Amino acid sequence: MSDTSLTPDIQSRLSELADVTLDERLTFADLTTLHLGGRPSMVVRCATAGAVAEVVTLLDAHAIPLLVVAGGSNLVVADGDLDLVVVLLADDSLTVDVSTGRVVAGAGAVWDDVVAASVAAGLGGIECLSGIPGSAGATPVQNVGAYGAEIADVLVRVQLLDRATGEVAWVPAADLELAYRYSNLKFTSRGVVLAIELQLNVDGLSAPLRFGELARRLGGAERWPVAAVREAVLELRHGKGMVVVESDHDTWSAGSFFTNPVVPVDVADSVQEAVRASRGDADADRMPRFDAPGGQKLSAAWLIERAGFAKGHPGEGAPVRLSTKHTLALTNRGAATTADLVALAREVRDGVRSAFGVDLVPEPVWVGVSID
Template sequence: MTDGSRPEGAPEPPALSTLTTMQVGGVPARLIEPPTREALIESALEIWGEGDDWLLLGGGSNTVASDDGFDGTVIRVVTRGIERLDAEPGRIRLRVQAGEPWDALVAHTVRNGWSGIEALAGIPGSTGAAPVQNIGAYGQELEASLLGVEFLDYETGELRWLSHTDLGLGYRTSVLKRGMRGVVLSVDLELADGNDPSGLGAPLSAPIAYAQLADTLGVPLGSRVSVAELRRSVLALRASKGMVLDPDDQDSVSAGSFFTNPIVSENFARSLPANAPRWPITPPEPDTVLGIEGGVVYPQDIPALADGPYDVKLSAAWLIEQAGIRRGFGLPGSRAAISSKHTLALTNRGGATADEIVQLASYVQARVQAEFGVVLHPEPILVGMVL
């Protein structure tokens, strides 16, 4: 079955539109759901050995698939399990199977009073996909808690441990997103035990590092609140932007943020309007006190410049809005539209095709490039389509 065809008499798999949060995508040739780690390894090796085209699918929250389906085997990762491992006092180490739903994992850690991923509540998808994208939100990044992953390597067919360093993590990327093929089997995390040893106080979160979240909670940046309170506030903020899956909210029928925030050079960022939001990725050198003799600053007293220009992260949402695209915008006759709550999300308003989603994304991309010279890059994986 190396051509990806379905065995004679086998039932037709479900359409990818039923397995992805964007709710687009045709029927694949074959779909399997190995229930255990061992079955997942065995199935993946068998498919790779056949030479069949294959697609890995977790929660489907970061995948936009073609209406033509997929001419190969979809391996849907559904393995479950959260195991606590030995760790230093005050630290919590967890090994989480790849198919464990991410938000269920966050809820589990909050119930136990462990901190480190509570601001990542409400992000849809599976735990195994989290390192691929190096997820982050509200001032908290997965990489701060990620120790590494167990990985089945497509090239060698061998099991590997990929450490935090091996994963080459960056802003919404990793070596797994940049071309290393295989299957994440489990994820190891290290969290802080936020519980008060006396048992009198509520478990505390990590220090709050995002201004909007701090404002919502009514506390200064750097404060710590209960992990439960912080998770509730994050879920409320995400829901206000249509970023929490809700069958009653059409804005949540999306792949979350469709574009990543662009990273540009410092010089390019200076060419943008003064009110354009920007965040230095590599800060400039700190101020230095110069030695002055007789009122003259001598050349040897002037410190060397930083090693090259630094990078700056821009707001994709701001660029989209300033390019004239408003919330709720859609192309004439299309069933795809910008979210009515957040310009960074493209939504399926009911019965949209994958082509309609990509047409809208291409239009947004072209408008921003024409207005600011910035090319927005899609965050979700596009299957059978190019943007």
Template sequence: MQELHDAPLAPLTTFRLGGPATRLITATTDAEVVAAVREADDAGTPLLIIGGGSNLVIGDKGFEGTALRIATRGFDLSGTALELAAGETWTDAVARTVEAGLAGIECLAGIPGSAGATPIQNVGAYGQEVSSTITEVVAYDRTTRETLTLTNAECAFSYRHSRFKEHPERYVVLRVRFALEDADGLSAPLKYAETARALGVEPGDRVPAATARRTVLELRAGKGMVLDPADHDTWSAGSFFTNPILDDAQLAAFLARVSERLGPDVAPPAFPAGDGRTKTSAAWLIDRAGFTKGYGAGPARISTKHTLALTNRGDATTEDLLALAREVVAGVREAFGITLVNEPVTVGVSL
């Protein structure tokens, strides 16, 4: 293990924001990860787990405690069964499965971060979620001090949520196992209309998995969602807010506000979300509340490519970012009566 003191954390995040950690440990094996966690827990030291840093908003004061960077490696593909170490770079792993002619995660290409983070958020995009292919997650349980293997059902996946997110201080993901599909080099059936349109096919159709991956990367790049050090639109955490899910009463109140504000002929995006609930679009809400692409006059602004991404234009602080986020939340609430929820994990700060 590598150990540093008063270590900068900003370079370990895609926002490039945040102050230093009292101590930073980089672990390259599962045993080192578990040992570092146990040491911190035994000493009563606050612990911050860092993977790819693509879903973290760290306060300007930094983190008083031990930051543990998981840098484990392991890509084991046997037939259609895939096991990834938590520290594997997710987008590289997706590329390797597509090269192997397998389907199931090809539309999750270009998502920054590590494999270990994917079950925590139940990462999803362009019609796919990792919960549809994950079979097991190996995690260290800080309460029982044991390494557990949890089945898909035990992970309690839902939209951008899981057992691990529900109990953020309890589990440390070590390995993730997937069941992919051998469809003779074809993708899984396309579920996302934008992807199908870009490919000139219908939802439900299959295309070569490599073509699906390439198309998703192009779509994401057009929205500033593929990391590029030279492009400040990618100095973000991707989608900063989750799409709101509304019950019947909330939906009725929302539609009334839309009609009052924008006119009776305006229909906001609405998608079934299970249990009689409806999901609407956070990006649509932000845009229609007046926060358009490029909004902001300071060093933290809305992306010029996508209204759902808040960005660091190069010299922002975390407080600059949070001020913008709070402004957006307040504006959407005033306009439509919906309170947006941040998707990234905040450390030492809150909205």
């Protein structure tokens, strides 16, 4: 431990706080969906938003490094001992107002539980986000999205602890600069999300379906009963190994590992021509490319496959493999290390760069380790 580690005095003060428990046994392998990562100096479990604010403020006042964790679905953490304290969000409170469509969830609430409760109440707007692992508090940080929907579509405000001032306040969603897989909270330590508030529609119908695969599954790009959309989304995600099942190593992942790259139109053209030269007109003409701010958005999974990385790469016996169901997920086969994961991530990133001149950017947060 370095001299920033917890002192007995700080540990004693933490243990005396209401709604706080300490655990020295847990590792990041216990706390993440990748089941990878070493041991923090302490895990401080906070059952309420107030407890989170007190713990973070106390640790910050003594310059003790910390990492806020809830579902652990978007973390790549180094092996070995780590000189930081985990602040574990355990406030899973949830209020669903059927008459107004307002939903308020504690940051530690399991995200899919929030979706399930909203759909059961006949509220629409987040059904396309079914099955996404992790916590409610993480959804605005990277503007979680799937099948054409984003949390930005329904987010009203977040309850935020400002770490610079120690103040807790409700902050409008407009202040978060939400964009594709981005908010101004991401990759910063300026604030901790304590709760979220959503505005959903009350007519029992989904948002208009904008994603081709889902629209085709349901039979058209229109609004559908929310329960039907949730069922279809869960079927699609299960088919891709994107719903966490503890007994299935094909789901021991951080979800989509790379974001879909947005490139200039001429770069998209060159990628398509490279595919045409190597794989023929039919495959090139099917290349997914969509207009986006700054150019066109390409499919990271599609690029990975065309760069020569098949599902299950590098094959049986490897400690980390691409999912056998979806090339965008890197999976721990049960006995991997973070070093194994990083090696495969670099291989895939470098292979796509070599084949197409496109840089894939990892989606997870990296702690104590880097892909570079």
